[in-house]
Amino acid sequence: MFKATYSGTVSYTDIMTRAVFIKYSMIRYYYTELSMLSKEGGAFYKPLFFEFPGEAGAYENQEWNIMIGSAAKLGILSTETGKDTNDFYFPEGTWCDVFNTKDAATNCITSPAPGSTKTLATKAYDFYLHLRAGYMMPFQDAFKMGYDKIKTSQDLKDHPMELHILADCDGTNCIANGRYLNDDGLSLNVTANEYTLAYAQPVGGVITLTVTANDRAAVVD
Numbered sequence: 001m002f003k004a005t006y007s008g009t010v011s012y013t014d015i016m017t018r019a020v021f022i023k024y025s026m027i028r029y030y031y032t033e034l035s036m037l038s039k040e041g042g043a044f045y046k047p048l049f050f051e052f053p054g055e056a057g058a059y060e061n062q063e064w065n066i067m068i069g070s071a072a073k074l075g076i077l078s079t080e081t082g083k084d085t086n087d088f089y090f091p092e093g094t095w096c097d098v099f100n101t102k103d104a105a106t107n108c109i110t111s112p113a114p115g116s117t118k119t120l121a122t123k124a125y126d127f128y129l130h131l132r133a134g135y136m137m138p139f140q141d142a143f144k145m146g147y148d149k150i151k152t153s154q155d156l157k158d159h160p161m162e163l164h165i166l167a168d169c170d171g172t173n174c175i176a177n178g179r180y181l182n183d184d185g186l187s188l189n190v191t192a193n194e195y196t197l198a199y200a201q202p203v204g205g206v207i208t209l210t211v212t213a214n215d216r217a218a219v220v221d
Contacts, residue, residue, distance in 0.1 A: 015125045017147070022099065024142035026129075027153055028161055032138060032181040033069040035190060044069055052091040057115045065089045071135035071178065072098070075120065075128035087117040088128065095130035096166050098139070134168030136178035136197055157184065163209075165199050174201045 023030075033044050043050060046067050048058035058065075065088055066074045073095060075088040090111035097107050109118055109130070120128060131137060139162045142150050149155060167174035175198070182193040198210040 010123075010125055012124075018125065021142040021147075021150070024150055024153065024156060025099075025140055027156065028138035028140055028180070028183075029069070029072070031183045032179055035181050035183070036179060036194070048073070048089065048091060052115070055091050055115045057089045057117070058091060061089065068129070069137075071132050071137050073128075073130045073132060075130070077122040077126075081124075083122050085119050086122045087119050089115060089117050090130070091115045093168075094133040094166065098129045098131055098137075098164060100128065131164055131166045133166050134176055136163050136165040136176045136199060138162070138178070138180045139164045163197070167199060167201065169203065172203060174203065175199060 030044075037044055047062040048065050048067055049055070049062075051067050051070060052058040063078050064075060064086065066076075068074050073090070077083060077086045080086075090109055092111055092113045092115050094108060094110045096109075101107055111118075120126070140156055140159055141162065142156070145156075145159050161180075163178070163180075165176050165178075167176045177199070178197040180195045180197060181190055182195070183190060184193075187193065192213075194213065196212045198212075199207070200210075201207045
């Protein structure tokens with residue numbers, strides 16, 4: 001994801017460019033959650049204890065461990081510099097990294113009850129966005145689209161949208177839920193473009209994805 005400099009190091013320009021493309025990749029999720037929360041109430045950027053009030057660890061180091069909506073957890077060392085690693089808290093359950101998918105050691109983390117910490121790298125360019133088990137999120141990989149093709153959020157309309165799904169399995173069934181706002185960047189009445197998403201799969205069975213819009217349902221196997 002980085003364009004190496006002549007010295008083989010990562011420049012601040014690289015870091016800032018990457019941050020812009022990460023934002024583009026997440027815009028579908030951001031817009032969905034912020035639009036629906038504006039009508040429902042609630043918080044988008046919030047401490048862990050908003051979602052996990054029963055876990056003592058969720059009240060500690062709130063600057064490092066943040067929920068982005070209900071589906072994603074951000075881990076970032078935002079209070080110190082010059083530190084190569086840091087311990088980040090993960091509530092009970094399975095969490096899979098959305099961006100750092102090539103590192104098998106940190107890609108998916110299963111945290112036992114009542115939650116646990118994981119030591120992760122904390123260079124200037126390191127951050128961790130983990131998808132929560134039982135949820136799905138709309139996503140567009142701006143890095144795959146190319147630096148020369150994505151200049152504004154409007155450019156994203158010309159590219160397909162993905163669903164990142166992390167099912168929660170109980171030994172019998174695997175399920176995940178999410179929602180999606182198909183925002184074209186122009187329409188003021190977005191209610192007709194709101195969808196509720198439900199993923200279900202009996203263990204060893206057929207996957208069913210149900211997309212519901214305006215009281216109408218379409219089932220895709």
